[in-house]
Amino acid sequence: GNSVTQMEGPVTLSEEAFLTINCTYTATGYPSLFWYVQYPGEGLQLLLKATKADDKGSNKGFEATYRKETTSFHLEKGSVQVSDSAVYFCALGNAGGTSYGKLTFGQGTILTVHP
């Protein structure tokens, strides 16, 4: 079945540092890929998505590129801020059949950014 593996956390960075959170997946077909973010005390919010190979999703300075050849969707940001401290989840959307659209999540990566 489908699965998503995220890099182990937590990740602690200083403000303005470069961020990479690795995400790899196993899936049948051509799934869509997502990054969701969960700020303290809040629900899951979509951060960015990509629906086909080589697509780049971007939002709020974050980027991720759908790499079919390496089955990866790594999240990057060039300069993190304290306000980026949150839990980040990589997710895969089923490509078809009765489960079309169902999300499979990674285990999440806790990011803490210090001033």
Next chain:
Amino acid sequence: DTGVSQDPRHKITKRGQNVTFRCDPISEHNRLYWYRQTLGQGPEFLTYFQNEAQLEKSRLLSDRFSAERPKGSFSTLEIQRTEQGDSAMYLCASSLAPGSSYSETQYFGPGTRLLVL
């Protein structure tokens, strides 16, 4: 657009009691999903509806769990004879269904945190 709402936000119950959670999706969304999230883990799929039809149930959903969406709008998730292992955050999400205006994006509610003592 008021977003996805869930009620209650927190529930503490004793083992063996029944609990029911409600989810109100975004009004024009015809798909509704339930997920469960335990501490330190990502959400796990439980079940989903398209309109009032329940199209898939995870093997995680034991016989003690039942979900309904009677008029294709709000949904309820009931857990009978709760166990301590049911303690988790229960998340609801909604989206449009595949079609001409389909967007796979699921919008999540704030969740209901259940603690079974």
